[in-house]
Amino acid sequence: MKKFIKVSRLAALGRIKEECVFLAGGTDIYVALNDGALACATLCDISPLKTLDGIKLKGKNISVGALTTFASIAKSAVIKKYAACLAEAAQEVGSPQIRNRATIGGNVANGSPSGDSIPALYVLKALIKTNRRSVAVEQFFTGPKRTVLKKNELITEILIPRKKTVSSFMKIGARKALAISKVSAAAALDIRGGIITEASIAFGAVGPTVIRCGKTGEFLTGKKLSGNVIAKASQIAAGEICPIDDCRSSAKYRRECAAVILTRILRNN
Numbered sequence: 001m002k003k004f005i006k007v008s009r010l011a012a013l014g015r016i017k018e019e020c021v022f023l024a025g026g027t028d029i030y031v032a033l034n035d036g037a038l039a040c041a042t043l044c045d046i047s048p049l050k051t052l053d054g055i056k057l058k059g060k061n062i063s064v065g066a067l068t069t070f071a072s073i074a075k076s077a078v079i080k081k082y083a084a085c086l087a088e089a090a091q092e093v094g095s096p097q098i099r100n101r102a103t104i105g106g107n108v109a110n111g112s113p114s115g116d117s118i119p120a121l122y123v124l125k126a127l128i129k130t131n132r133r134s135v136a137v138e139q140f141f142t143g144p145k146r147t148v149l150k151k152n153e154l155i156t157e158i159l160i161p162r163k164k165t166v167s168s169f170m171k172i173g174a175r176k177a178l179a180i181s182k183v184s185a186a187a188a189l190d191i192r193g194g195i196i197t198e199a200s201i202a203f204g205a206v207g208p209t210v211i212r213c214g215k216t217g218e219f220l221t222g223k224k225l226s227g228n229v230i231a232k233a234s235q236i237a238a239g240e241i242c243p244i245d246d247c248r249s250s251a252k253y254r255r256e257c258a259a260v261i262l263t264r265i266l267r268n269n
Contacts, residue, residue, distance in 0.1 A: 066105025085167035122202035
């Protein structure tokens with residue numbers, strides 16, 4: 001790295017002229033440093049910004065501060081009650097050591113389509129707030145590891161609508177822990193009287209960004225979950241994603257896995 005800065009107040013960001021790479025938990029940045037990818041970067045340590053850490057109810061939303069760790073999210077009673085898929089996704093991140101350091105803001109800002117929290121945020125219809133603006137989660141990512149963030153724009157919190165939905169997350173990796181997703185999926189269902197009134201399905205690691213399966217959600221809406229409905233929904237979803245062959249898996253395997261894990265999620269609901 002070229003330079004190291006530490007800030008204790010958000011207002012201080014406006015006085016920094018260099019373009020910064022923000023450091024909080026550092027679980028992604030340390031890897032990049034070791035790979036030499038940030039040799040010329042100015043690192044800005046934002047870990048002292050304690051106002052960006054924590055989970056609280058805010059009107060009709062749940063506010064998750066950008067510096068909230070995945071360990072805190074996985075344990076949160078509020079998240080488990082209103083956003084169970086996010087708690088499940090948080091529990092799948094790395095290892096206990098990583099979950100105690102890694103922050104949700106860093107996971108989102110990193111912009112990886114295999115980021116564990118991102119499919120959950122898609123189906124929960126999250127709003128990403130920065131020190132400058134608010135952006136719907138589906139408009140935040142522009143490609144692999146690319147987002148709409150501008151120079152020295154910092155994610156400050158994530159707002160999740162407080163609704164009693166049934167939601168779940170699953171992933172498939174090379175191991176049960178410390179593995180980047182081959183495929184991940186999240187689903188959120190509004191169910192009334194046994195009928196699905198709204199369904200949101202999203203997959204990670206099967207496209208340049210997380211993919212929301214709109215046709216699958218439309219198919220499920222107005223139906224009761226049954227074996228035939230689940231099988232058809234999983235088939236539709238497998239056709240909506242656009243996986244590739246890479247070092248972690250083949251496109252064919254990913255497409256088949258997507259159908260399998262959505263089947264498992266829907267059966268559990």
